[in-house]
Amino acid sequence: MDQIVKVLHTAKTRTTGDREQGASRSSDGLLDIRLSMPGSARIGTNPEQLLAAGWSASFANAIALAARKWKITLPAKVSIDAEVDLNLGDGGYSLSARLNVTILGLERSVAKGLVDEAENICPFSRATRGNIEPTIKLV
Known part of the structure; x- marks a missing residue:
């Protein structure tokens, strides 16, 4: 593993729930998505x-x-x-x-x-x- 010289970016998210009925939001609010199971009728990504x-x-x-x-x-x-x-x-x-x-x-x-x-x-x-x-x- 390479030694880290400089951290260029830290992505921060908070997920509540799980992949079936959860939601994830980034700390800056630019990512705000619902999660759903593949093939389900629920709106969201996986x-x-x-x-x-x-x-x-x-x-x-x-x-x-x-x-x-x-x-x-x-x-x-x-x-x-x-x-x-x-x-x-x-x-x-x-x-x-x-x-x-x-x-x-x-x-x-x-x-x-x-x-x-x-x-x-x-x-x-x-x-x-x-x-x-x-x-x-x-x-």
């Missing part, structure tokens, strides 16, 4: 959707950082379709994930290099390494 959104946004930023490091101009916005599965197995609950990355306008080998570099930069990818091994694919 933790897997939140992880997919956060991971894909962080991964897109990591691609942009890799492009700057390599002095490559990204010709178009990067898009990432993220899927996070909640699984039940013999050992209990687990997560699996897939990130399908689209980078238009770059040679495929260059785009693949950026995706590979981003996997090492992205804090979500680093945090889940060894626990959730995502399938990351350049589409």
